[in-house]
Amino acid sequence: MAFPLLPLLAPSSIASTPDLSIVGYTLIGPLLNSEDVAITQKYISKNFGLVEFSVQVTSDIEIDDIIALLDAGVDTVFPETGEQATALLEIGVPGSRVVFPGEDYDDVNGVYVSSTAAKTELATKLSKSVLPDGTGNKKLYVTFTSPPTLEQVKQTVALPAIPIIPAESLTTDSASSAGKLSVASIFSSALNTDRSDGYFSTLVVDTQGVALGLVYSSEESIAAAIKSRAGVYQSRKRGLWFKGATSGAVQTLVRLELDCDGDCIKFVVQQAGKGFCHLDTTTCFGKSGGVMALERTLASRLKNSPAGSYTRRLFSDEKLLSAKIMEEAEELTTAKTKGEVAWEFADLLYFGMTKAVQAGVSWTDVERNLDSKAKKITRRRGDAKQKWIDAATKTEEAPEKPTGRIQLTRVDVSEISASELTDLLRRPAQKNANIMNLVGPIVEAVRTRGDAALLEFTAKFEKAKLDSPVLKAPFSPELMELDQETKDAIDLSFENVRKFHAGQLESAPLVVETVPGVVCSRFSRPIESVGLYVPGGTAVLPSTALMLGVPALVAGCKNIVVASPPRSDGTLTPEVVYVAHKVGAAAIVLAGGAQAVAAMAYGTESVPKVNKILGPGNQFVTAAKMLVQNDTSALVSIDMPAGPSEVLVVADKKANPAFVASDLLSQAEHGVDSQVILIGVDLNEVELQAIEDEVHEQAMRLPRVDIVRGAIAHSRTFQVKTVEEAIALSNKYAPEHLILQLENASKYVDLVQHAGSVFVGAWSPESCGDYSSGTNHTLPTYGYATVYSGVNTHSFMKHLTSQELTPEGLKKIGGAVVRLATVEGLDAHGNAVRVRLEHLAKEQ
Numbered sequence: 001m002a003f004p005l006l007p008l009l010a011p012s013s014i015a016s017t018p019d020l021s022i023v024g025y026t027l028i029g030p031l032l033n034s035e036d037v038a039i040t041q042k043y044i045s046k047n048f049g050l051v052e053f054s055v056q057v058t059s060d061i062e063i064d065d066i067i068a069l070l071d072a073g074v075d076t077v078f079p080e081t082g083e084q085a086t087a088l089l090e091i092g093v094p095g096s097r098v099v100f101p102g103e104d105y106d107d108v109n110g111v112y113v114s115s116t117a118a119k120t121e122l123a124t125k126l127s128k129s130v131l132p133d134g135t136g137n138k139k140l141y142v143t144f145t146s147p148p149t150l151e152q153v154k155q156t157v158a159l160p161a162i163p164i165i166p167a168e169s170l171t172t173d174s175a176s177s178a179g180k181l182s183v184a185s186i187f188s189s190a191l192n193t194d195r196s197d198g199y200f201s202t203l204v205v206d207t208q209g210v211a212l213g214l215v216y217s218s219e220e221s222i223a224a225a226i227k228s229r230a231g232v233y234q235s236r237k238r239g240l241w242f243k244g245a246t247s248g249a250v251q252t253l254v255r256l257e258l259d260c261d262g263d264c265i266k267f268v269v270q271q272a273g274k275g276f277c278h279l280d281t282t283t284c285f286g287k288s289g290g291v292m293a294l295e296r297t298l299a300s301r302l303k304n305s306p307a308g309s310y311t312r313r314l315f316s317d318e319k320l321l322s323a324k325i326m327e328e329a330e331e332l333t334t335a336k337t338k339g340e341v342a343w344e345f346a347d348l349l350y351f352g353m354t355k356a357v358q359a360g361v362s363w364t365d366v367e368r369n370l371d372s373k374a375k376k377i378t379r380r381r382g383d384a385k386q387k388w389i390d391a392a393t394k395t396e397e398a399p400e401k402p403t404g405r406i407q408l409t410r411v412d413v414s415e416i417s418a419s420e421l422t423d424l425l426r427r428p429a430q431k432n433a434n435i436m437n438l439v440g441p442i443v444e445a446v447r448t449r450g451d452a453a454l455l456e457f458t459a460k461f462e463k464a465k466l467d468s469p470v471l472k473a474p475f476s477p478e479l480m481e482l483d484q485e486t487k488d489a490i491d492l493s494f495e496n497v498r499k500f501h502a503g504q505l506e507s508a509p510l511v512v513e514t515v516p517g518v519v520c521s522r523f524s525r526p527i528e529s530v531g532l533y534v535p536g537g538t539a540v541l542p543s544t545a546l547m548l549g550v551p552a553l554v555a556g557c558k559n560i561v562v563a564s565p566p567r568s569d570g571t572l573t574p575e576v577v578y579v580a581h582k583v584g585a586a587a588i589v590l591a592g593g594a595q596a597v598a599a600m601a602y603g604t605e606s607v608p609k610v611n612k613i614l615g616p617g618n619q620f621v622t623a624a625k626m627l628v629q630n631d632t633s634a635l636v637s638i639d640m641p642a643g644p645s646e647v648l649v650v651a652d653k654k655a656n657p658a659f660v661a662s663d664l665l666s667q668a669e670h671g672v673d674s675q676v677i678l679i680g681v682d683l684n685e686v687e688l689q690a691i692e693d694e695v696h697e698q699a700m701r702l703p704r705v706d707i708v709r710g711a712i713a714h715s716r717t718f719q720v721k722t723v724e725e726a727i728a729l730s731n732k733y734a735p736e737h738l739i740l741q742l743e744n745a746s747k748y749v750d751l752v753q754h755a756g757s758v759f760v761g762a763w764s765p766e767s768c769g770d771y772s773s774g775t776n777h778t779l780p781t782y783g784y785a786t787v788y789s790g791v792n793t794h795s796f797m798k799h800l801t802s803q804e805l806t807p808e809g810l811k812k813i814g815g816a817v818v819r820l821a822t823v824e825g826l827d828a829h830g831n832a833v834r835v836r837l838e839h840l841a842k843e844q
């Protein structure tokens with residue numbers, strides 16, 4: 001129920017009347033001329049959103065002025081004549097906003113009554129008139145010709161009917177005086193309670209209607225609240241309670257309402273500070289989320305956001321904020337699924353809200369603006385500006401597919417200088433020179449905020465909303481349902497990789513007796529806990545789970561943790577789960593990129609910390625691995641930098657052009673940052689052309705042709721004269737994969753110094769090594785094959801050495817130890833031998 005009072009505001013006295021916006025509804029009028037209309041419009045624009053308005057207009061008011069009033073936010077107009085009302089309806093003003101003068105129109109008071117019977121009843125009782133609330137629900141509004149007494153008001157409220165009282169006859173003081181009626185007294189007169197202490201239950205809500213808490217009011221506290229326009233309540237133990245007087249979490253009273261039977265009050269407030277609850281939460285029911293929570297967070301960030309924080313950057317970099325708003329708006333236009341639309345709209349709200357908070361505009365202001373637009377009668381056609389029509393039409397059109405020839409750039413090595421050759425052998429520059437600046441904050445966030453940050457990054461990059469970032473073994477069978485053919489393929493590959501990696505285990509410790517009585521040995525132990533990163537950005541790679549998981553299993557690692565980015569629905573590809581299950585993984589971290597690496601390096605509430613992180617990935621993954629490895633507090637090691645895939649094919653005249661092309665393309669399809677190199681040995685124009693034709697034709701048939709086109713754009717064919725020259729060039733490049741498509745290829749393997757893995761002869765395509773032959777496909781890229789091995793069983797182990805000396809052995813080397821200790825000035829070292837030798841001498 002609304003406030004039990006409807007103030008009647010005369011345009012002539014608007015300036016001198018008290019602020020009555022807490023009652024939530026005002027009747028203005030009657031408007032006699034265009035000056036009254038202008039004053040009213042100004043008043044409405046000032047108070048819109050806080051107050052709803054009805055306006056009485058006399059026959060002298062033009063229809064255009066009435067429309068202007070409706071556009072300004074007037075809910076209902078009460079025209080004096082039927083002609084005015086008809087004209088408004090004909091223009092299209094909804095019937096609910098025009099009160100048509102009819103038989104129950106009260107000519108004397110210029111107001112509408114709900115029914116003749118009601119009019120008669122009221123007229124008899126109070127000599128007054130009634131009007132409806134404009135919504136079609138007939139509520140009785142009673143006008144008084146002169147200020148009524150409180151007793152009269154009480155009687156009216158009890159009908160129930162709402163008295164219309166001239167605003168100048170009202171006061172926001174706590175008591176009525178000198179012909180002025182107290183608003184607080186009128187409100188209290190409509191209340192009742194069955195509580196023994198006489199207090200009234202009071203629900204406190206914010207302007208969005210979110211319940212902040214339940215308190216109590218008394219007539220005294222209500223009067224104090226109205227007088228001070230603040231949250232003032234009645235404490236059951238401590239008397240009047242001025243909310244926020246000590247904590248600073250004060251409230252501005254926006255509106256007062258009471259419930260249908262008058263025994264519960266609603267305080268609509270704007271809450272400042274930490275919130276309503278004494279526990280420093282926004283509400284007594286815990287935190288409230290949504291738009292208001294976002295607004296509060298941004299407002300507090302505006303006051304004191306940490307230097308370097310993203311929000312601070314947004315507040316201080318106008319161009320960045322504008323770009324983000326445009327980016328998110330564009331992404332919203334292309335969002336298709338429900339999830340995508342919600343996601344993009346939320347992003348747009350976030351950046352839009354940042355702009356609003358910075359400009360001092362509150363969400364309540366935004367809602368008031370929305371409501372005012374909803375009230376407009378004259379609407380714009382709503383056409384977009386031409387610039388945006390063009391942009392939207394463009395997005396809908398399918399982007400033009402490039403059709404040009406896909407071809408590696410030819411380089412004749414005999415025609416260039418050594419330094420030019422060195423330049424041409426360089427890998428394409430990584431896109432993000434400042435990659436550490438991007439990855440550092442991600443790693444730091446996960447290190448300090450654990451699961452919460454991990455989930456946020458997964459939501460951001462994978463667009464997946466997860467409750468928990470981890471799947472713990474045993475994994476549910478539904479998560480790894482596969483067709484038999486796929487299962488068989490994984491099982492066969494698993495077995496071959498297992499055999500090759502088991503073959504790498506040392507059958508016994510290495511034992512060497514360096515001199516009689518001095519036995520040195522070396523033996524291995526598995527690394528206890530390992531984290532395996534399985535990429536999932538441009539393609540999901542269950543084979544990488546095999547290449548990492550199988551050697552970990554073979555080596556005997558106790559705790560295997562797999563990490564891989566989930567799909568946007570939060571699930572993981574079932575093949576990865578199946579492999580994780582086969583290798584006995586204890587957990588799968590549903591995260592990718594730098595955040596997954598950080599979670600495994602430092603551990604979170606739910607991700608177990610590991611001792612070593614292995615696996616390939618894009619530049620974010622690789623950079624994060626390097627970063628955590630350098631942080632001594634993480635105490636974690638990594639396998640190697642395994643970045644974008646690459647292959648170098650050496651082909652002679654006998655090589656099958658289709659085979660050569662297929663090998664080049666198999667790695668080019670990994671990503672636009674992949675690089676493929678062909679070294680042609682003494683190939684003539686026809687032979688070269690045959691390979692190039694195959695590259696183009698096969699590439700154009702591939703579903704990932706766009707990626708291939710990107711990779712081939714920075715790939716090259718080098719022309720050389722001999723195989724030796726070709727392999728020397730390959731050693732200089734140190735490819736991840738080297739394929740020898742040569743006659744008698746095996747003859748040349750001895751010349752190979754630097755390569756992650758070598759594929760010998762026409763029948764050894766690189767993809768066999770990627771999946772099923774047995775060798776590992778996690779290999780060093782970017783030239784690191786000069787110093788690193790690919791992943792192997794020993795990557796999951798460490799070696800310990802031991803020694804055992806007999807007295808004879810000690811006697812044989814003791815002199816050398818003592819002498820060297822003396823040279824280094826480390827007497828204690830020498831003493832450790834000396835005391836023993838002296839002991840032996842005494843025994844003899």
Ligand SMILES: NC(=O)c1ccc[n+]([C@@H]2O[C@H](COP(=O)([O-])OP(=O)(O)OC[C@H]3O[C@@H](n4cnc5c(N)ncnc54)[C@H](O)[C@@H]3O)[C@@H](O)[C@H]2O)c1
Binds near residue numbers: 534535539618644777
């Ligand atoms: N050398 C090897 O042995 C080997 C083996 C397999 C795969 N690879 C290579 O691994 C790479 C896999 O890369 P991928 O991208 O497909 O998958 P990925 O899993 O390595 O990376 C995807 C992740 O990157 C993160 N990311 C994406 N954009 C980001 C941004 N702007 N800021 C921060 N983080 C962001 C996201 O978290 C995403 O989950 C490919 O280059 C492939 O060639 C190499």
Ligand SMILES: N[C@H](CO)Cc1c[nH]c[nH+]1
Binds near residue numbers: 544645770777779
């Ligand atoms: N060729 C990649 C390593 O550079 C591994 C891979 C996985 N699946 C297909 N290929």
Ligand SMILES: [Zn+2]
Binds near residue numbers: 767
């Ligand atoms: Zn591959």
